[in-house]
Amino acid sequence: MSGLRVALIASSRHPIAQPFAGGLEAHVWHLAAALRARGTAVTLFAAAGSDPALGADTVSGPAFAPSAAAAGDPSAAPAPFLADHHAYLGLMLRLRDTGRAEFDVVHNHSLHYLPVAMAAGLGVPMLTSLHTPPTPWLESAVALGGAGGSAFVAVSEHTARLWRPTIGQVGVIGNGIDIDRWPIGPGGPDLVWTGRITPEKGTHLAIEAAAAAGRRLHLAGPVSDPGYFRTAVAPRLGSAVVYHGHLHQSGLAELVGSCAAALVTPCWDEPYGLVVAEALACGTPVVAFARGGIPEILDPHSGVLVAPDDTAAMAAAIPAATALPRTRVRHRARTACTQQRMVEDYLRCYRRLIDAAAPVAGLGAA
Structure with a gap:
């Protein structure tokens, strides 16, 4: 060609x-x-x-x-x-x-x-x-x-x-995605959520799920809806919820790879779910609402799907997700998302x- x-x-x-x-x-x-x-x-x-x-x-x-x-x-x-x-x-x-x-x-x-x-x-x-x-x-x-x-x-x-x-x-x-730009990370105890901060992405639901699980949550992405950020996200920021801003790709990959699991919380049917593929490439298991195209990306070796909007189920699924071997998680990205x-x-x-x-x-x- x-x-x-x-x-x-x-x-x-x-x-x-x-x-x-x-x-x-x-x-x-x-x-x-x-x-x-x-x-x-x-x-x-x-x-x-x-x-x-x-x-x-x-x-x-x-x-x-x-x-x-x-x-x-x-x-x-x-x-x-x-x-x-x-x-x-x-x-x-x-x-x-x-x-x-x-x-x-x-x-x-x-x-x-x-x-x-x-x-x-x-x-x-x-x-x-x-x-x-x-x-x-x-x-x-x-x-x-x-x-x-x-x-x-x-x-x-x-x-x-x-x-x-x-x-x-x-x-x-x-x-x-370019797998080489999303290297496998070491993981860690915390959770991560990435994407545009806007109501349809459900940032507030990730905060609820992380709180129910008793884990610190890291947020990264552009503030696409300032009013939503001001009312639904900013009041929850602190030691348990940390906002890192709108990161360049390398910094985002480092953050995602340093966490135990990624939460994906759309309030609409995502046509694909690029943040899922990016997390998998970093070896970071995903806990996601089963909406739109996301179930086509995840398999039982790379994450856990839960019912839409069910933050209690998401919190309960985190231990199972974090137990998944990170090399198997990355393998899913290599076979399905390259x-x-x-x-x-x-x-x-x-x-x-x-x-x-x-x-x-x-x-x-x-």
Whole structure:
């Protein structure tokens, strides 16, 4: 696949750089790095400030400042919506005009509707990775425009099932991590929780479970909802609950590897569960709510699943989880969560799309 030219479409709001805004940004960063390591030319469409060390050609969407007349329209959408719309519209128009000459395939990771809605007009094959359950805007674009433009894969079987009523058959390519960046750690007596600090991630439930288990809890991640942090998390901080801030990957790996178990407490059905894979790579067993795609990652040798929102059950499961051999836990990451497997799957998918589009492109050129 040397010489392949791939455009990766990411978030127009968040740079693809450490410390990552969320799992989606981390995923795109690692995919871009892994593709380049395989000899692929990568162009990244993302927010300004993305990591220059990736070596990718990074292109930010055009900024938008409405005129005074447009800004005064009482029916105008909120400014963030307009900014996203303008950025993705500009990107898709650029790809419509130059995409066939610049790229062999476009790989869409955004959650915006416009890349899917406009995919059929690009003249270059597009693959969309479905990182979330259906949302109204994206589902509308998929239902009306996706069938003739983009191909689709989901990040878990759980996510694929939710999309099949709209798309039909959709394959699965699970997210993967660079195992070498998450070395096995020595463990320790404490517990750890990582992720965006926001109500749907259930940080407060991890605090409750750790308190019930009588263990100290370490927290790390960006404060995505300041009001939630202020009311549900900050009052509990102290010697038993320690917040380490928003860590870069190496510091996060060190923290996770130093703990006895990781608690994963989503209050919604996680499409994949990247923090689970990261903990397993560090040899740190996971106790998680059985929601979304998480049960597809964990097995009995790497962690314990408990009923959603049941912090008492989570606390009770911690001794069993911490008794699991850390080498067996890491083995699960090696067999189920590797970046190498993910990249090989995506490269095969790219090749199928390119080969399928070749006769059509040839006819168009003639």
